[in-house]
Amino acid sequence: xxxxxMSNWVPPAHPIxxxxxxxxxxxxAKVTNGRVRIQMLPKPVxxxxxxxxxxxxxxxxxxxxxxxxxPERFQPYLIAELPQxxxxxVDNGVALWRTHKTHIEKxxxxxDVHLLGVMTHGPGLMHHSKKFILKPSDLQGQKIRVGGDxxxxxxxxxxxxxxxxxxxxxxxxxxAGIADGIMFPTESLKxxxxxxxxxxxxxxKGGLYSSSFWFAVNKNKFAGLSKADQDAIMKVSGEKFARxxxxxxxxxxxxxxxxxxxxxxxxxxMSAEFVAELNKLTEKLExxxxxxxxxxxxxxxxxIKFFRAEVARVAAGK
Amino acid sequence: MSSPHATEDAIFHGPLGRWAGWILGSVVAADLFxxxxxxxxxxxxxxxxxxxxxxxxxxxxxxMGVLIFCALPLVTAREGHVTIDIMDHFVPRGAMKGQRxxxxxxxxxxxxxxxxxxWVLSVSHLETTEVTxxxxxxHGPFTRAFSIMAGLATLACLAVAWDYVRGWRVAHDMSHGAxxxxx
Amino acid sequence: MTETLIAFAILLGLAFARIPIxxxxxxxxxxxxxxxxxxxxAFDQLAQTTFAAGIDYELSVxxxxxxxxxxVSRAGMSQELFRAAYTFIGHWRGGLAMSTVVxxxxxxxxxxxxxxxxATMSKVAYPPMRRLGYSDKLSAxxxxxxxxxxxxIPPSTIMVIYGIITETxxxxxxxxxxxxxxxxxxxxxxxxxxxxxxxxxxxPAGERSSWAERYEALKGIWGVAVLFLVSIxxxxxxxxxxxxxxxxxxxxxxxxxxxxxxxxxxxxxxxxIDSARTTSMLFMILIGALVFANYINFTxxxxxxxxxxxxxxxxxxxxxxxxxxxxxxxxxxxxxxxxVLLTVPIFFPLVxxxxxxxxxxxxxxxxxxxxGLISPPVGMNLFVLSSLLPEVPTPTLFRGxxxxxxxxxxxxxxxxxxxxxxxxxxxxxxxxxx
Ligand code: NA
Ligand code: NA
Numbered sequence: 001x002x003x004x005x006m007s008n009w010v011p012p013a014h015p016i017x018x019x020x021x022x023x024x025x026x027x028x029a030k031v032t033n034g035r036v037r038i039q040m041l042p043k044p045v046x047x048x049x050x051x052x053x054x055x056x057x058x059x060x061x062x063x064x065x066x067x068x069x070x071p072e073r074f075q076p077y078l079i080a081e082l083p084q085x086x087x088x089x090v091d092n093g094v095a096l097w098r099t100h101k102t103h104i105e106k107x108x109x110x111x112d113v114h115l116l117g118v119m120t121h122g123p124g125l126m127h128h129s130k131k132f133i134l135k136p137s138d139l140q141g142q143k144i145r146v147g148g149d150x151x152x153x154x155x156x157x158x159x160x161x162x163x164x165x166x167x168x169x170x171x172x173x174x175x176a177g178i179a180d181g182i183m184f185p186t187e188s189l190k191x192x193x194x195x196x197x198x199x200x201x202x203x204x205k206g207g208l209y210s211s212s213f214w215f216a217v218n219k220n221k222f223a224g225l226s227k228a229d230q231d232a233i234m235k236v237s238g239e240k241f242a243r244x245x246x247x248x249x250x251x252x253x254x255x256x257x258x259x260x261x262x263x264x265x266x267x268x269x270m271s272a273e274f275v276a277e278l279n280k281l282t283e284k285l286e287x288x289x290x291x292x293x294x295x296x297x298x299x300x301x302x303x304i305k306f307f308r309a310e311v312a313r314v315a316a317g318k
Numbered sequence: 319m320s321s322p323h324a325t326e327d328a329i330f331h332g333p334l335g336r337w338a339g340w341i342l343g344s345v346v347a348a349d350l351f352x353x354x355x356x357x358x359x360x361x362x363x364x365x366x367x368x369x370x371x372x373x374x375x376x377x378x379x380x381x382m383g384v385l386i387f388c389a390l391p392l393v394t395a396r397e398g399h400v401t402i403d404i405m406d407h408f409v410p411r412g413a414m415k416g417q418r419x420x421x422x423x424x425x426x427x428x429x430x431x432x433x434x435x436x437w438v439l440s441v442s443h444l445e446t447t448e449v450t451x452x453x454x455x456x457h458g459p460f461t462r463a464f465s466i467m468a469g470l471a472t473l474a475c476l477a478v479a480w481d482y483v484r485g486w487r488v489a490h491d492m493s494h495g496a497x498x499x500x501x
Numbered sequence: 502m503t504e505t506l507i508a509f510a511i512l513l514g515l516a517f518a519r520i521p522i523x524x525x526x527x528x529x530x531x532x533x534x535x536x537x538x539x540x541x542x543a544f545d546q547l548a549q550t551t552f553a554a555g556i557d558y559e560l561s562v563x564x565x566x567x568x569x570x571x572x573v574s575r576a577g578m579s580q581e582l583f584r585a586a587y588t589f590i591g592h593w594r595g596g597l598a599m600s601t602v603v604x605x606x607x608x609x610x611x612x613x614x615x616x617x618x619x620a621t622m623s624k625v626a627y628p629p630m631r632r633l634g635y636s637d638k639l640s641a642x643x644x645x646x647x648x649x650x651x652x653x654i655p656p657s658t659i660m661v662i663y664g665i666i667t668e669t670x671x672x673x674x675x676x677x678x679x680x681x682x683x684x685x686x687x688x689x690x691x692x693x694x695x696x697x698x699x700x701x702x703x704x705p706a707g708e709r710s711s712w713a714e715r716y717e718a719l720k721g722i723w724g725v726a727v728l729f730l731v732s733i734x735x736x737x738x739x740x741x742x743x744x745x746x747x748x749x750x751x752x753x754x755x756x757x758x759x760x761x762x763x764x765x766x767x768x769x770x771x772x773x774i775d776s777a778r779t780t781s782m783l784f785m786i787l788i789g790a791l792v793f794a795n796y797i798n799f800t801x802x803x804x805x806x807x808x809x810x811x812x813x814x815x816x817x818x819x820x821x822x823x824x825x826x827x828x829x830x831x832x833x834x835x836x837x838x839x840x841v842l843l844t845v846p847i848f849f850p851l852v853x854x855x856x857x858x859x860x861x862x863x864x865x866x867x868x869x870x871x872x873g874l875i876s877p878p879v880g881m882n883l884f885v886l887s888s889l890l891p892e893v894p895t896p897t898l899f900r901g902x903x904x905x906x907x908x909x910x911x912x913x914x915x916x917x918x919x920x921x922x923x924x925x926x927x928x929x930x931x932x933x934x935x
Binding site: 346438 | 516517519520523524527528531544545547548549551552555557558560561564565568740741744745747748749751752755769770773774776777780781782784785786835836838839
Binding site for chain 1: 369376448452
C-alpha cells in the first residue's frame with residue numbers, strides 16, 4: 001500500500017476539503033482497491049503560495065492552491081479569472097481543463113509536477129453592506145476589498161476604491177467598515193461568516209470574475225506507482241476531477257445562497273447599462289490576456305475563443 | 319558583554335565590521351520607522367480621504383522581512399539569541415571557553431545552512447518570476463538579500479567564536495540577567 | 502511516537518547545553534523532517550518557512566508593538582499612571598505597592614512586554630516606596646509581579662506569538678486578556694494586603710490626597726488613555742485591523758515621546774535598532790518553533806498523545822490542570838518563552854482535541870508565562886529587577902515574590918474553573934473566529 005500525504009490550507013470543514021478532496025481521496029482508494037491511500041495532514045505544510053514548490057520538492061505528495069497567488073508563474077491559467085464566462089463552476093472548471101489540454105499544456109508550466117486536475121470556483125458576485133450595485137455609477141467611491149487583477153480592474157474602472165487586505169481578514173475588514181463591499185462567490189459569504197454584514201448582492205451572467213486552482217502530485221511519487229494504479233488515479237482525475245470539484249463548488253454556492261437568504265440578504269442582477277460597460281472592460285482584459293499569451297507562444301485569441309466555446313459545450317451537457 | 323565590538327553594533331572586528339554594523343543599524347532603523355509611518359498614512363488616508371495606499375500590506379510584509387534579516391547579524395554579534403543558561407553553574411570554568419566556541423560554531427553552521435537554502439530559494443523565485451498577488455512585487459531579490467544577510471550573520475557568529483579563541487570574549491556564568499526582552 | 506520523543510529529548514539536550522533555543526529547534530526540526538520526508542524536502546521546508554515567517558503580514562504586529570512599548574517607556578508615561586493611582590489608594594497601608602500594581606496594569610494597556618513594564622515602573626515606583634520606608638521585599642516584589650500584567654492586558658507580544666503558532670485569532674486573544682488582567686491586578690493587590698497584614702511595617706500608609714489632587718492626577722493620565730483608546734480601542738471600535746492597530750499605536754507613542762522631548766536623533770535611532778533586534782531575536786525563535794512544528798505535523802504524536810491521555814479516563818479538565826501544573830513547575834527553572842514555544846506544538850492539539858477553546862488555553866499559557874517570569878530561581882522579571890535595583894539583595898526579592906506567585910496560581914485556578922472570564926468579552930465583541 002502506498003500512502004500519499006496531502007496538505008490542505010483551508011480548515012477541514014471548508015467545501016474544498018469536504019466536497020472535493022475527501023471524495024476524490026475516497027475515489028482513489030476505491031479505484032486502486034486500497035493500494036493507494038491519501039492521508040490528509042492535520043496542518044498545512046506551508047503557506048498557500050508555497051504549496052506548489054512543496055509538491056515539487058517533496059515536502060508533501062499531493063496539494064492544490066490558487067493560481068492567482070502566483071500570477072506571473074501561472075499566467076496562462078488566469079484565463080478563468082476573466083469576467084462573463086460560465087454560470088457554474090462545472091462549466092468553467094471543465095472548460096479550463098480542456099483548454100489546458102489543447103492550448104496551455106505545451107507551454108510546460110506544470111512540467112515539474114504531475115498535474116491531477118484544475119478547478120475554478122463559482123461565478124463571483126459583488127456584495128455590499130449598504131446598497132445594491134446596479135448601475136455603473138453605484139460603484140463610484142465605494143471601498144471594495146478585492147484579490148487579484150480582474151476584480152481590481154472592475155472596481156477601478158467604475159470609480160471604486162480598491163481595498164487590499166488578505167482574504168482571511170474579510171470579516172474584520174467588512175465589519176469594521178474598512179471596506180463597504182467585497183467580491184466573492186456566494187460560497188465565501190458562508191465560509192467567511194459575512195452573510196449578515198453584506199446583504200446587498202448583485203450579479204451578472206457568467207460572473208464578474210472567478211478564481212482557478214491547480215491540483216497536483218509529486219512527480220517522482222506518481223512515477224513510483226504501478227502503471228495500473230497511475231491509470232486508475234487518472235480515471236478519477238483530469239476532467240473527471242474538474243467535474244467533481246465544480247459540482248462541489250456549485251453545491252457550496254447553493255449553501256451560500258441559503259446563508260444569504262437566512263441572513264436577510266438579497267441577490268439582484270446588475271442593470272443592462274452595467275453589463276454594457278462591463279462588456280467593454282471584458283474586451284480590454286481579453287486583449288491584455290491575449291497579448292501576454294502571444295508573448296509566451298500560446299495563441300491568445302484562439303485560447304479565449306476555445307475556452308468560451310467549451311463553456312457553452314459543457315453547459316449544453318457535452 | 320565584554321567583546322570589544324559588541325557595544326558599537328559592529329558585527330565583527332575591524333573597520334569593516336563596524337561599518338557594516340552601522341549600515342545595518344541605519345537600514346533597520348529607517349525601515350522600522352517607515353513601516354510605522356506607512357501604516358499611519360494608509361489608515362488615515364482611508365479614513366480621512368477614502369484613499370488608502372494601494373497594496374500597503376504587501377509593502378509592509380517585505381519591509382518586515384528586511385527588518386528581521388538585516389537585524390539578524392546585529393543580534394548574532396551580540397550573542398543575543400535566547401539561550402537556556404541555567405546549567406552554567408555546573409559547567410567547570412575551564413570547559414566554558416570550549417563550550418562557547420563549540421556553540422558559536424554550531425550556530426554558525428545553522429545560520430550558514432539557512433543562508434545557503436535561502437539562496438537556492440532565491441534562484442527558484444527568480445526563475446519562476448514569483449511575485450505578490452496585488453503589487454506584483456518580485457520575491458527573488460528579497461530572498462537573495464535575506465540569504466546574504468543570513469550569510470553575514472554566519473560571519474558574525476564565526477567572529478564570536480574567534481573572539482573566544484583569542485580570549486577577546488570571556489565566557490562567564492550568565493545565568494543571571496541574560497537580556498532576552500522577549501516577554 | 503518513540504521517534505518523536507527521542508527528537509524531543511535531543512531538543513531539550515541541545516537547549517540545556519546552551520545552544521540558542523532557536524537553533525536547537527531548527528536542528529531537530531530539519532533533522533526529523535529529513536528522516537520522514539528526505540533531506541531535499543527538509544531543506545526546502547526550512548527555506549520556505551524562514552522566508553514565509555519573515556514576510557508574514559500578521560506578524561508585523563510584533564515589531565510595531567515592540568516599538569510602541571519602547572517609545573512609551575521613553576516617554577515617561579509611567580510617572581503619571583503611578584501618581585494617579587497613588588492619589589486614590591496611596592493612603593492605605595501597602596497603598597504604594599498597590600498603586601504600583603494598578604499603574605503596571607495601566608502601563609500594560611499600552612505596552613506589550615512584561616519586562617519593559619517592570620523595568621519602566623521600577624524607575625518610577627521604587628524611589629517613593631523607599632522614601633516612605635517600604636521593605637525592599639514588598640517594593641521590589643510588587644514591581645516585579647505587577648510588571649507581568651504587561652503581557653496579559655493587550656497588547657501582548659506573547660499572545661501574538663501564541664496566535665501565530667496555533668493559528669488562533671489575535672483580536673480574540675487580546676479581548677480575552679482584559680478581564681483576566683483586571684482579576685490579576687485585584688489578586689496582586691490582595692497579596693499586598695496580606696503582606697502588610699502580616700507585617701504592617703512592610704508598607705506604611707502614605708498621605709491622603711484631596712479630591713482636587715485626585716482630579717488633577719487623573720487628568721495627567723490622558724496620554725495613556727488616548728494611546729490605549731487609539732490603538733487597542735481603535736481595533737475594537739472597528740476603525741482598523743489588529744495589525745494596523747500596532748502601527749497606529751507605535752505612531753501615537755512616537756508622537757507622545759516627541760512631544761515630551763524624550764527623543765533626540767540618537768535616542769530615536771537607539772529605540773528603533775533596539776526594537777529591531779528584539780524583533781529579529783523573537784522571529785528566529787518563532788521560525789525555529791514553526792520548523793519544529795512542521796516536523797511534528799508529519800508524526801502521529803498529537804494523535805498518540807490524545808490516545809495516551811484517553812486511556813486514563815480522567816475528566817478532560819484534569820488534563821488541562823495537569824498540563825498547567827507541569828508548566829508551573831517547569832517555569833521555575835526555564836526561560837518562559839522557549840518553554841512555551843517548545844511545548845505548545847505538542848499540547849495545543851491535545852487540548853483542542855479534548856474540546857477546549859484555543860483562546861482560553863492561550864490565556865492560560867500567558868498566565869503560566871507570567872508565573873514563570875516571577876518564580877525563582879529563573880525568571881526574567883526577577884533578573885531585570887535585580888539588575889535595575891542592585892541595592893535589593895536577590896534572596897530578599899526571591900522571598901518577596903512568593904505571595905505574588907501564590908496569588909497568580911490562585912488566579913490560574915480561577916481562570917481554569919471559569920472560562921467565561923476569558924471568553925465573554927471576545928464573544929460579546931463578536932470578533933470572528935478563524
Ligand atoms: Na500589554
Ligand atoms: Na521562572
